[in-house]
Amino acid sequence: MMDAPPDVIRRPPSPRLARLISSISFYRERGIGLAAFRHAAPLTLPLLVNLGTPFRIALGHQPDTADARPSFAAGLFPGPVVIESDGRAECVQVDFTPLGAYRFFGGAVPDLTARIVDLDDILGPLGRDLRARVAEAAGWQRRFEIVEDFVLRRAVYEPSPEVAFALETLWRGAGAVRIADIASEIGWSRKHLTRRFHHEIGAPPKTLAQMLRFHRACVLARTDGAGGWAAIAADAGYADQAHLARDFRMFSGETPTGWAARLDVVDSRLMRDGGG
Template sequence: MDASTAPEVIRRPVPAHMAHVVSSISCYRERGLGLTNFRHAAPLALPLLINLGTPFRIALGRAPGRSDSQPSFVAGLFPGPVQIESDGRAICIQIDFTPLGAYRFYGGAVPDLTARMVDIGDLLGRDGRELGERVAEAEGWRQRLEIIETFVLERTVNEPSPAIAAAIGRLWRSAGAARISEIATDIGWSRKHLSRRFQNEIGVSPKTLARMLRFHRACELARSGSACGWAGIALEAGFADQAHLAREFREFSGERPTSWAARLAHTDPRLMREAGG
C-alpha cells in the first residue's frame, strides 16, 4: 500500500477515568484509498461514530449497497460479520463502548440497538445532532476528541446491576468458557431470569456473548500461532471440536477459518500514531 494514499488511523489512549465505559477511541481519515469488503467479525464493542466526510456503506451480515450509507450513528452488538465499504474520502471519530459501558451511557436503550445501526439524532435527539455539529466545527483532532469525551462523561449516569456486571466479568475473564448455569446459581438467580436481565442491559443473551467471546479467543490464538493447528485452537478456545469451531466461524465472520486466516494475511496495516493536535 502506498503510504501517501493509505488511511490514517489515530488511536487515542483511553483516559483512566473512562476505562469503565470505553474500550477504544480513534480518528480515521482516508486519503484516496477506500475500503472494499472490509469486515469486522462479531465486534465486542458498541460504536458511536461521528462522520466528518463521505459516509461509510455498512451492512450487517451481507455486502453493503448504495442504500446502506451510514452517516453519524450508534450501534449495538451484532453476532455476525459487519461489512464496510468507503470511497476514499471517509473521515470520522469513533468511540467504542464496552458492553457495560454502553449501558452506563445509553441505559435502557441498549436492547433497541442490538443488530441495528441508528442515526445519532434519532437516539440522542437534539443533543446528538448538536454533538455532530460541534465536532465538525472544532479545529483539530484534539479539540474534537475533547468535545466527544466530555459529552460521553456527562451522559454516563446509568449503573448496571451488580449481578449483571459480575456475570459479564466471569464470562470475559474466562473468554466465554464459564458455565452460565453456574454463574446464575452463584448470583442466586435462575438461568432464565439471568438471561432476561442480561438481554435487558447488554442487548444479547449470556449464551450469545459467551459464544462471541470464544470466537474471539480462537481468533487470538490463530493470530499468535500459540496452538497447534485449527484442531488445537478449537480445543484451547473451548469448542467441542474443529467442526464446531468452523460452524461458529461461518456464523460470526461469514467465512471458513482458513478463508478468514488467508484474508487477514493479506490485509494491509493501517498507519497509526498517537492523537495530537
C-alpha cells in the first residue's frame, strides 16, 4: 500500500463549547509524516491525546528524539513551534481559546506557558482515564464526544471580567491598543493588570498584543500584499518595517521574505522587500 496524505477531520466546537475551544480535530498519518512543520506563535493552547507514534515537538528549535511528546497540553509560546513525525502519528487535539484554557486549567495556566507538559502531569489520574477512553472508543465521532464531555465537565473556573475585557479589547484591536489605556478603562494600574492577565492568560498583555499584531501582519501578507512589507507594517500598527522584521524573526524564526517563501506567499513585492 502506497503512502498517502494524512486524514484530517476538523470541526468547530459544538455550541456548548463555543467560548472554550476554537476547534477539535482528529489527525491520522498514513505513511507521510511532518518534516520541520512550523506554527508561528500560536494563539491557541492545545491539549493533545496521542493514539499513535508521538510527535517530536520543540519550542524555538529543531526537534530531536528527546523531544518526543506523547499526550500533552501546552501554553502560549511567543516563538516558532517546530513539529516532526514519522508517518504513524494519530491523535485527537483540542485547541483552547486563551480564556477557555483558563476555564479548563484554572491557575495552572501559567505553568503551561512556553512549556509542553505531559497530560498526566497536568491532569493526574483524569488524564490517564481520558487517554484510555479515547483510545478504546470506536471512530472519530465518538472520540470527539468523549473529549468534549470531558472538557465541559472540567471547565469550572471563571476568569475575572476585567481580564476578559482586556483580552477582548486586545483581540478586537489586533494588538494595536495601548495597555495603559485598557488598564485605565478598567480602573486598574498597568502593573496590576499585567499581573492578573499573566495569571489567567499565561502571558503579559504586551506579549499577547505583539503576537496579535504579528498575526495581523501575516493575514495582510496573505490577502493584500500589494503594497509590500512597508505597507503591511503600517496597516498592522508597527512603527516601521524594521520593527515588523524583528517580530517576524522572533515569532516565526524567519525573515519576512523567508516566511513568505515557505508559505508560497509569492507576490513579487513581498519577496524583494523583506526588511531582513
